[in-house]
Amino acid sequence: MNNGNIVEIKDLKKGYDKGRIIALNGININIKKGEFVSIIGPSGSGKSTLLNMIGALDTADRGLISVAGNNLTEKKDLSDFRSKEIGFIFQLHNLIPNLTVLENVIIPMYGTGLKGHEMVSRAIELIKYVKLHDKANRNPTELSGGERQRVAIARALANNPSIILADEPTGSLDSKNGQMILQRLKELHEKENVTLIMVTHDLKVADMAQRTIEVLDGKVQN
Amino acid sequence: MSFIKLMAKNPFRNKARLTLAVVGIAIGIATIVALGMVTEGLKVSIEEQLKAGGADFVVMKNTSSESSSYTIKDNRVDEISKINGVKQAAGIYTSSRVVDGNQLGLAGISVKDLNMLGAKMIQGNAYSDDKNELILGKLAAEKMKKKVGDTLTLNNDKYTITGIFETGNKELDATGVLPLKMLQAMDENNGKVHFIYVKINNNADLKAVSQAVEKAYPGELTTISSIEDFQKANDSLNMVETASMAISLLAIIIGGIGIINTMIMSVFERTREIGVLKAVGWKSRRILGMILGESVVLTLLSGFVGILLGVVGIEAIIMFSDMAMVLTFTPALALKALGIAVIVGIIGGIYPAIRASRLPPTEALRYE
Ligand SMILES: Nc1ncnc2c1ncn2[C@@H]1O[C@H](COP(=O)(O)OP(=O)(O)OP(=O)(O)O)[C@@H](O)[C@H]1O
Numbered sequence: 001m002n003n004g005n006i007v008e009i010k011d012l013k014k015g016y017d018k019g020r021i022i023a024l025n026g027i028n029i030n031i032k033k034g035e036f037v038s039i040i041g042p043s044g045s046g047k048s049t050l051l052n053m054i055g056a057l058d059t060a061d062r063g064l065i066s067v068a069g070n071n072l073t074e075k076k077d078l079s080d081f082r083s084k085e086i087g088f089i090f091q092l093h094n095l096i097p098n099l100t101v102l103e104n105v106i107i108p109m110y111g112t113g114l115k116g117h118e119m120v121s122r123a124i125e126l127i128k129y130v131k132l133h134d135k136a137n138r139n140p141t142e143l144s145g146g147e148r149q150r151v152a153i154a155r156a157l158a159n160n161p162s163i164i165l166a167d168e169p170t171g172s173l174d175s176k177n178g179q180m181i182l183q184r185l186k187e188l189h190e191k192e193n194v195t196l197i198m199v200t201h202d203l204k205v206a207d208m209a210q211r212t213i214e215v216l217d218g219k220v221q222n
Numbered sequence: 223m224s225f226i227k228l229m230a231k232n233p234f235r236n237k238a239r240l241t242l243a244v245v246g247i248a249i250g251i252a253t254i255v256a257l258g259m260v261t262e263g264l265k266v267s268i269e270e271q272l273k274a275g276g277a278d279f280v281v282m283k284n285t286s287s288e289s290s291s292y293t294i295k296d297n298r299v300d301e302i303s304k305i306n307g308v309k310q311a312a313g314i315y316t317s318s319r320v321v322d323g324n325q326l327g328l329a330g331i332s333v334k335d336l337n338m339l340g341a342k343m344i345q346g347n348a349y350s351d352d353k354n355e356l357i358l359g360k361l362a363a364e365k366m367k368k369k370v371g372d373t374l375t376l377n378n379d380k381y382t383i384t385g386i387f388e389t390g391n392k393e394l395d396a397t398g399v400l401p402l403k404m405l406q407a408m409d410e411n412n413g414k415v416h417f418i419y420v421k422i423n424n425n426a427d428l429k430a431v432s433q434a435v436e437k438a439y440p441g442e443l444t445t446i447s448s449i450e451d452f453q454k455a456n457d458s459l460n461m462v463e464t465a466s467m468a469i470s471l472l473a474i475i476i477g478g479i480g481i482i483n484t485m486i487m488s489v490f491e492r493t494r495e496i497g498v499l500k501a502v503g504w505k506s507r508r509i510l511g512m513i514l515g516e517s518v519v520l521t522l523l524s525g526f527v528g529i530l531l532g533v534v535g536i537e538a539i540i541m542f543s544d545m546a547m548v549l550t551f552t553p554a555l556a557l558k559a560l561g562i563a564v565i566v567g568i569i570g571g572i573y574p575a576i577r578a579s580r581l582p583p584t585e586a587l588r589y590e
Pocket residue numbers: 016017021022023041042043044045046047048049050584585588
């Protein structure tokens with residue numbers, strides 16, 4: 001990693017179904033540390049695939065991908081990398097329904113060496129940050145869509161990641177709740193200097209970012 | 223929240239499935255516990271009977287010998303009583319009859335040897351060897367509603383009850399004891415006994431005397447002074463144990479298959495969730511541990527339910543069927559049941575756990 005780039009991608013290719021589907025067809029991107037980037041493009045163009053590669057949820061067929069100083073094409077066990085560097089926010093909150101808000105936020109902290117009470121106080125801090133402290137002991141099923149997505153933000157921040165990857169985080173919300181989520185994310189980027197990479201369909205939302213990358217048929221458009 | 227609490231919480235998400243799985247495995251565990259109580263009880267009862275009276279050891283037919291008969295010629299009784307160190311030898315013949323619809327165990331012993339049974343007369347007196355008389359165990363008398371002076375019909379002959387006795391052993395107390403000659407005649411087995419109870423002199427050595435008896439009748443007779451000796455000489459207890467082990471194994475296999483099924487369904491339903499756990503940085507090992515842990519929580523719970531079910535079940539069966547059977551529940555049996563439950567949990571959980579831990583995260587997250 002050099003010249004302040006936290007993400008460096010060169011000629012990244014990824015196919016599915018034994019190469020019958022080409023999801024990424026030679027991607028080249030650099031993203032600076034602390035940058036807020038949005039990714040747009042039509043459905044099926046490869047946005048989610050690209051985001052998942054940056055988060056090391058999937059491995060490349062060809063090309064180079066380096067994130068926060070880790071060469072992801074070489075590493076075998078990527079769970080530590082994900083735990084330390086990445087915070088994911090999905091379109092659907094994906095919270096665990098039988099656990100409370102507090103417990104959901106604690107989930108990523110297992111195996112990080114934190115003691116039980118340290119986990120709890122860290123989780124409470126994060127729940128306060130997303131303004132849900134009065135609902136810490138509720139189950140996700142008792143929350144509104146916007147509140148659930150706020151819990152997902154708190155969960156993504158659990159291990160103090162250097163990069164937040166958000167895949168259409170407002171996609172399932174109405175505009176008022178969507179605005180609130182975006183406000184939180186923007187604040188996070190501005191105050192905490194977190195690198196934020198966000199996939200969206202909405203051009204107005206994409207405009208909030210410092211830079212917009214457009215993906216089409218598995219390639220970056222210039 | 224600790225990781226253990228997380229594992230303990232998950233099986234309760236689907237209550238209907240949890241109940242089904244727990245009932246399935248609990249029945250298996252209950253079978254193991256019930257059979258264990260029966261075999262343990264059998265051992266305890268045999269041991270009690272061995273130790274009941276004044277007998278120091280019991281002589282039995284060596285069943286591995288040529289003849290398959292269990293009976294001993296009763297002239298052996300006199301011969302054994304003359305062996306050095308032997309104080310008293312008593313021949314015992316055992317049988318059973320259905321009396322007024324009740325199965326009644328019978329023991330024939332000469333009145334002068336009654337001391338060997340360890341029976342205490344609580345009502346009336348002992349019988350006379352040459353009369354149609356008998357004494358009843360306390361439990362047998364209660365069950366048949368008989369008292370001293372009443373009569374019993376055995377093989378069309380009337381027998382007068384001269385006394386009621388008690389030994390403290392449930393099985394012995396449910397039997398009737400009568401003159402040896404009478405019982406032998408009833409079975410047309412004159413001159414034959416099943417056991418010879420032997421009492422030794424105060425200064426004699428138990429081992430030396432019992433070995434002297436075995437040496438006098440090589441291959442024909444064997445002596446028993448402990449449950450271990452009994453098991454060596456008599457296949458019946460071993461057979462009961464083997465049968466109960468086979469049934470237990472079957473219960474475990476059925477329970478194990480049930481658990482595999484339950485856990486595979488649970489993993490399948492939570493595919494997306496497992497993808498999220500991987501996305502937040504959980505190692506495959508932790509996911510494996512969680513599913514395996516959930517499986518063990520499930521079977522351990524089934525273990526406790528099964529123990530309760532087994533104890534209550536077998537006690538009820540014995541009570542309602544009026545069987546004179548000693549049941550023994552030991553902590554070792556409870557531990558064995560829980561141990562088996564844990565093993566079933568691990569064996570049944572391992573495949574679903576491996577499957578969960580190997581789910582590719584992106585595919586898991588795409589799962590609808
Ligand atoms: N695990 C997979 N197996 C097979 N094909 C896949 C898989 N993941 C993605 N694809 C395919 O790869 C292509 C790119 O998918 P991707 O999810 O990255 O698109 P996207 O830009 O995020 O679309 P959307 O806006 O609808 O979310 C699509 O054709 C998709 O069907």
